[in-house]
Amino acid sequence: MTAVFLRLLLVIAWLGAACASASVFADAAPRTLVRAHLEPAGPVVAGSEVKLVVDLLTTTWFTEAPNWPLFTVPDAIVSLPDEQADNLSEDIGGVRWFGVSRAYRIAPQAGKTFDIAPFAITVYPGGTNTPVQVMTPALKLVATLPPGAEGMGTFFPTTRLTATQTIEPAKEHIRVGDAVTRTITQRAAGTESMLIPPVNLGDVDGLKRYAKPPATRNIVQDRVGLVAGERTDSVTYTADHNGRFKLPPVTIEWWNTKTQKKETIELPGVTFSAATAHEKPLFDIPVEAMSNGFPHRIIVIHSRQVIIGCAVLLGLMLAVWARVRVVTFLRRTWKRAADARQRYLEGEAVAWRRLREVAHQGDWRRIIPALYRWLDRTHEFGHPARLESIVRAGSAGGTDDRDDRGVADLVDAVGAHYAGGATRELRWKDAETALRRVERKTRLQQEEAQPLPPLNQF
Structure with missing residues (x-):
């Protein structure tokens, strides 16, 4: 009986050692960590860029690139530049962590405290087949305005800003249904185009307004880098009745960082009249096409064009109907001309x-x-x-x-x-x-x- 009991103790001890050995050699489940901070951390002047640096870490590795979402902050412009992520390798609490880091750009457009709410990022750590979703911490961004800029609707600091305006067509009289396009282009020195605020091209009484998507581009030179940013806003107006209409003047405010003063650009308004044409468009352009900025054209057909078109169509039908006779006539005429020439040469x-x-x-x-x-x-x-x-x-x-x-x-x-x-x-x-x-x-x-x-x- 004692021998049996000793054997049972040996078996239990062996199983315990085996389990302990297995726990030592088994891979631990991957852990994930997310960090976020602002650069600079303290208050900034409105209109300047702030970096939101986000670090994603894991105890193994990432099998795929994380899904970096683009979030919004009221009264601020948020972007994620197409820059390559930085690789990370750190020791935290005696554990080796690996990861990547990217920086969002936030440009506050007003003087106040901005709440940057947490947002989710999906990561793919190695050692597991299931993606993991992590949440960034909540942050606060404090932006201030320099003295003299408190009453500005949109605070936009730059060293130099120019604006040009074009009206197409440049006519004082148009027909009802015709389109008038107003385009304003802003160019800011040493500033990315995404930071240039839009121009307020609002509604006009008696006109239908169709806004087009803005166009932006950065002007870069070799060995210099960013020279200026350019933004183009365009709106198309159409008149649906007779009358005289006026596109109001446009005022653009901006903060001159050299003089530390507010400056204003005034673009003049335009007045034109619309009269009813004798002809009517074949159909109306859908509002969705105009609002989305799709190419469009208003078609008006005159009675003379209809008559000419019908005559051409009738002529083509007659030519098709009499093509055999026409071909036979042309062949006979050609043969007679050839025979006459041959008779002349032999005459x-x-x-x-x-x-x-x-x-x-x-x-x-x-x-x-x-x-x-x-x-x-x-x-x-x-x-x-x-x-x-x-x-x-x-x-x-x-x-x-x-x-x-x-x-x-x-x-x-x-x-x-x-x-x-x-x-x-x-x-x-x-x-x-x-x-x-x-x-x-x-x-x-x-x-x-x-x-x-x-x-x-x-």
Whole structure:
């Protein structure tokens, strides 16, 4: 019995040692920690930036980047710059912690105490598959105003501020339904664009107001860094009835940090009138499209445009309907033009011009073919034409002796060339006159020999 009891004690002791050993080598659950503080911690001047530094720590590691939310603070501008997070490694109470740190930017726009409420951040510590949500501590930010700035609606400090205004279209008279866009651009030296306060472009009696999203940009130069920030606010107004309307002046207040004084920029108002047009828009632009800043255009169609459009549409329909006839007509016209050109090239006028060109050159090897080509094209000396036909035509018509001599000299010169004798010089001026007279007289003789057409019988 005693032996059994001793064995049971040994088993219990062994199990206890095993459990203790297991607890030593098992991984402890990951722990998380969040810290937050302001830089600078004390009161600041309104309009200047304050950093809200948030540290996220864990006893293991982060498998993913934390979800950094963007929160709001009334009367202040909050942003989270696209900067890389800083890595942390610290010993706290003998335990090694690892984490990341990022800085929010807060720019108070008024002199008062700001309550920065806690906000949740989701982290992903290693060693667990479940994300963990931590809450930042509540903080207070005290902002003060310099003497002389107590009555300012929005406190905006900078070294220099300029503002420009554009009105489009720049007309004093518009039609009902037309849009007028007012754009104001502010540029602040050495200040980020996100810190520039918006311009108050409010409602105007009798006009519909459609605000567009503001446009901001930072002007940066190499080796200098941030030069200035720029913000553009734009509002579109439309008139829905006749009348005279006025866009009020705009006053921009800002605090000059060099002179430590309040300064004001005055932008003048604009007056214009709207009259009813004879035509009406096809449809109204949805309010959602205007308010969200989507591209838009008011379409007005005049009666003359409608008539022209209908005429063009009718013409296109007729062209489609008669396309086969039009294509056939164009092909026939093209063929007739080609045939006419071919007849002209093969006609007597071109052959005569060619004969004159080669005759002035005096080369009988080119003159004789050109002469026969012209004779064939005249159709007055038979086909194929012969030189004897010229001689007969000249003697039969009672021609002038000069024509007979000119034709005879030409015929003799051609015969001498074919006989292989001495080449005779061509007197082209005499031959040209003789050929033209003989050709003209031969044509008249043929016309006189043709009988008259029969008279119409009634």
